[in-house]
Amino acid sequence: MVKLNKIYTRTGDKGTTALGDGTRLSKHALRIEAYGSVDEANAAIGLARLNADSELDAMLARIQNDLFDVGADLCVPESAKPAEGALRVIPSQVDRLEQEIDRMNAQLEPLRSFVLPGGSATAAHLHLARTIVRRAERLMVALAESEPVGEVALRYINRLSDHLFVAARFANVGAGGDVLWVPGANR
Numbered sequence: 001m002v003k004l005n006k007i008y009t010r011t012g013d014k015g016t017t018a019l020g021d022g023t024r025l026s027k028h029a030l031r032i033e034a035y036g037s038v039d040e041a042n043a044a045i046g047l048a049r050l051n052a053d054s055e056l057d058a059m060l061a062r063i064q065n066d067l068f069d070v071g072a073d074l075c076v077p078e079s080a081k082p083a084e085g086a087l088r089v090i091p092s093q094v095d096r097l098e099q100e101i102d103r104m105n106a107q108l109e110p111l112r113s114f115v116l117p118g119g120s121a122t123a124a125h126l127h128l129a130r131t132i133v134r135r136a137e138r139l140m141v142a143l144a145e146s147e148p149v150g151e152v153a154l155r156y157i158n159r160l161s162d163h164l165f166v167a168a169r170f171a172n173v174g175a176g177g178d179v180l181w182v183p184g185a186n187r
Contacts, residue, residue: 015028020072020086021076021077023077030139030142031143031147033139034139034140035074035136037135038067038071038074039067040136041132044128044132045060045067045126045164046064047128048122050122051120051122051125052171056122056170059100059167062096063163066093069087069088069093070089070153073086073087073150074140074149078148079148088152089150089152089156097156097160097162098159100163101159101163104167104169104170105166108166109177111178113183114180114181115169115178115180115181117168117179119171119172119175120171120172120176122171123169123172123175126164126168126171127165127168129164133157137154137157140153140157141154
């Protein structure tokens with residue numbers, strides 16, 4: 001378990017930060033950008049939880065914990081010699097997202113158009129979180145082109161954006177439904 005007695009360490013004052021394996025990287029390194037975006041998505045999900053019903057709130061609480069797992073996975077790079085005790089995202093976490101997506105989606109009307117981000121406050125925050133997750137995914141994919149990145153963590157982050165989209169639609173069911181794009185409506 002993590003124990004934090006002192007919040008500031010001064011070790012990053014020159015623009016570097018330590019990974020879980022002790023390696024120091026620039027704070028703008030792609031790996032740091034990737035897990036920074038995961039952290040940002042987690043904060044946006046926290047905002048969405050403020051107005052979520054209990055069922056959705058429970059799903060989002062699990063996701064927030066999982067996002068710390070994704071961050072931990074990214075914080076200790078995969079290598080030929082696995083780091084002992086490194087936390088990795090596992091397939092059952094992806095499976096749970098898929099099951100939740102299917103359960104929520106079964107209660108939704110089929111889409112007739114693209115969905116505009118909005119509707120209820122919960123849905124709007126979930127759409128914001130979804131776009132941040134998409135950025136995290138782009139950064140993780142870019143990182144994977146030059147360094148090892150956990151395959152399951154990549155699958156999780158990809159599935160999470162789908163989950164957040166469906167969750168936003170699910171949150172709008174009792175709030176008047178989806179806000180649909182009307183092509184050329186303002187011409």
